[in-house]
Amino acid sequence: TLLRKMVNKNFIPEKLYKTILEKMPIVCVDLIIAIDSGFLVVKRKNHPAKNQWWLPGGRVNRNESVHEAAVRKARQELGLEARVLRQAGVYDLRFPRGPLGIKNLHNIDFVLVLEPAAKWLGKLVSVGDYDKDYSDWKISRVIEHGWHPYLITILKDAGFKMTERN
Numbered sequence: 001t002l003l004r005k006m007v008n009k010n011f012i013p014e015k016l017y018k019t020i021l022e023k024m025p026i027v028c029v030d031l032i033i034a035i036d037s038g039f040l041v042v043k044r045k046n047h048p049a050k051n052q053w054w055l056p057g058g059r060v061n062r063n064e065s066v067h068e069a070a071v072r073k074a075r076q077e078l079g080l081e082a083r084v085l086r087q088a089g090v091y092d093l094r095f096p097r098g099p100l101g102i103k104n105l106h107n108i109d110f111v112l113v114l115e116p117a118a119k120w121l122g123k124l125v126s127v128g129d130y131d132k133d134y135s136d137w138k139i140s141r142v143i144e145h146g147w148h149p150y151l152i153t154i155l156k157d158a159g160f161k162m163t164e165r166n
Helices: 002-009 014-023 066-078 149-157
Strands: 026-035 038-044 057-059 082-097 103-116 134-140
Touching (some): 057 066, 103 149
Antiparallel strands (some): 026 057
């Protein structure tokens, strides 16, 4: 996976990274990409939130601001040049499962709202590492029932509305 490549190639050995994930929270960014009066969601292939709709994002690197991390993750994971509009919140997230077989993953997530830096063409310009971590994507204008409870909370806090139940 992309995470394994990053750990092995650029940062720290996988065994040490796994130990860190087991012992302390990790700082992450989640991206609300604002497009056409809606937002981009992706379906995750990996834990946490495997097979669920979620926001693109990932880890913040050492000496990187959360704004810099958000712009980097949009480019890296979605092939999308974007600019930060605002920070929507900070969340203390806990998942029963994480990457590398971790149990009880703990993240501190900064949620940022971004917009494409160029006119939105109705598709991802290039998929970058998208296909490694995400199985699908869509633009939604409302929060759907059945989405992960954390995702619902994050999007409601950012000002988006739930779908009406019939």
